[in-house]
Amino acid sequence: MIIHVDMDAFYASVEERENPEIRGKPLIVGGHPDKRGVVSAANYPARQFGIHSAMPSALAVRKCPDLLIVHPRHRLYREVSQQIADIFWRYTPIIEPLSLDEAFLDCSGSEKLYGDSIRIGEKIKSDIANELELIASVGIAPNKFLAKLASDQGKPDGFTVVMKDQVQDFLDPLPVDRLWGIGKVGSARFKSSGIRTVKELRLADSGVVRNLLGQNSTKIHNLACGIDDRKVTPDSEVKSISQETTFAQNVSDYSAIESTAIYLTESVCYRLRKADLEGRVIKVKIRFEDFHTISRSQTLEGPSNLTQTFWKIVRSLIAEELRGQSFKIRLIGVEVSGFVSDPDQQTSIFDHLQQDNKSANPSRSVDSLTDEIRNRFGRDVIQLGRSVRQRKDP
Numbered sequence: 518m519i520i521h522v523d524m525d526a527f528y529a530s531v532e533e534r535e536n537p538e539i540r541g542k543p544l545i546v547g548g549h550p551d552k553r554g555v556v557s558a559a560n561y562p563a564r565q566f567g568i569h570s571a572m573p574s575a576l577a578v579r580k581c582p583d584l585l586i587v588h589p590r591h592r593l594y595r596e597v598s599q600q601i602a603d604i605f606w607r608y609t610p611i612i613e614p615l616s617l618d619e620a621f622l623d624c625s626g627s628e629k630l631y632g633d634s635i636r637i638g639e640k641i642k643s644d645i646a647n648e649l650e651l652i653a654s655v656g657i658a659p660n661k662f663l664a665k666l667a668s669d670q671g672k673p674d675g676f677t678v679v680m681k682d683q684v685q686d687f688l689d690p691l692p693v694d695r696l697w698g699i700g701k702v703g704s705a706r707f708k709s710s711g712i713r714t715v716k717e718l719r720l721a722d723s724g725v726v727r728n729l730l731g732q733n734s735t736k737i738h739n740l741a742c743g744i745d746d747r748k749v750t751p752d753s754e755v756k757s758i759s760q761e762t763t764f765a766q767n768v769s770d771y772s773a774i775e776s777t778a779i780y781l782t783e784s785v786c787y788r789l790r791k792a793d794l795e796g797r798v799i800k801v802k803i804r805f806e807d808f809h810t811i812s813r814s815q816t817l818e819g820p821s822n823l824t825q826t827f828w829k830i831v832r833s834l835i836a837e838e839l840r841g842q843s844f845k846i847r848l849i850g851v852e853v854s855g856f857v858s859d860p861d862q863q864t865s866i867f868d869h870l871q872q873d874n875k876s877a878n879p880s881r882s883v884d885s886l887t888d889e890i891r892n893r894f895g896r897d898v899i900q901l902g903r904s905v906r907q908r909k910d911p
């Protein structure tokens with residue numbers, strides 16, 4: 518069995534724990550409404566007003582004029598996240614974090630020691646409540662897909678177990694958009710074909726489903742039958758390094774987008790080098806005025822952390838999307854992932870040769886020079902030509 522643990526309204530709950538005076542009142546953690554901030558997390562009293570994450574804070578305040586707005590403290594949330602992970606580690610090393618407040622656990626190897634997965638899930642939930650004064654929702658099921666659905670189904674303060682023989686009864690009544698890979702578009706198409714529930718999808722004619730879903734149809738039909746073979750991939754390391762900027766006002770100027778993108782690329786590459794990481798996948802995220810968000814990525818042949826290498830790709834991805842178009846952009850982000858899993862394994866004779874090549878690479882010497890200056894005088898002291906100064910992360 519797989520366990521999925523997901524903290525309830527994580528940032529907001531941490532803030533409530535830290536400050537008893539705000540406990541139980543409608544509150545969000547997020548940006549300031551006057552500065553076009555966005556809701557990062559809403560507690561459950563705020564959700565009763567229809568407030569949810571990713572919503573503009575200004576809209577949230579209109580929905581609930583007494584709303585309390587707490588500025589995010591990411592360092593604190595990361596610390597608490599580490600404390601949660603420490604609890605997981607008591608029971609299993611096979612932990613796959615999905616975000617700061619969510620993870621899959623495979624406890625099948627620990628059952629002799631601690632009891633079955635249900636018993637372990639109970640212990641984790643109560644350890645988190647007793648030691649961290651926070652509420653986790655737990656889902657336990659035969660695979661990842663079902664475990665995640667299960668934890669979500671019980672929220673808040675949920676504990677949902679789906680046994681093997683209950684899978685179809687659990688899935689069948691759910692709306693089709695609960696299946697991974699069916700977006701808004703997919704569910705609208707289903708609706709117009711009279712398919713609303715997982716059961717209706719499961720029993721639908723396979724030709725119809727293929728028409729609606731194209732190449733994903735087999736995968737999604739499998740999900741509808743509760744089939745998901747993905748393993749829990751233990752990963753205590755970072756999976757990606759990213760940075761994004763929300764503009765104070767929508768930007769429609771191409772060169773301003775490029776300047777920001779180069780700043781973000783530099784910052785991300787600097788962090789990669791500081792963490793001694795090299796990644797292969799670079800992703801650009803663009804959010805338009807209407808909140809429509811796209812991401813475009815490209816994979817390198819070999820891992821890198823050089824600013825110039827990634828900037829060339831970022832620039833071309835942006836050009837492909839925006840050149841010659843008119844646009845209004847709210848947010849732009851850059852992310853590098855696909856890290857080499859074990860840096861120690863890189864130490865081979867070839868790597869030494871490669872290292873030599875790397876130090877001879879002029880981009881590398883520029884990077885190490887700028888890194889050194891940044892390390893000594895701060896991150897924003899030096900930047901590549903066109904990159905403009907942006908506000909720092911809180």
Ligand SMILES: [Mg+2]
Pocket residue numbers: 523524525526527618619
């Ligand atoms: Mg959560």
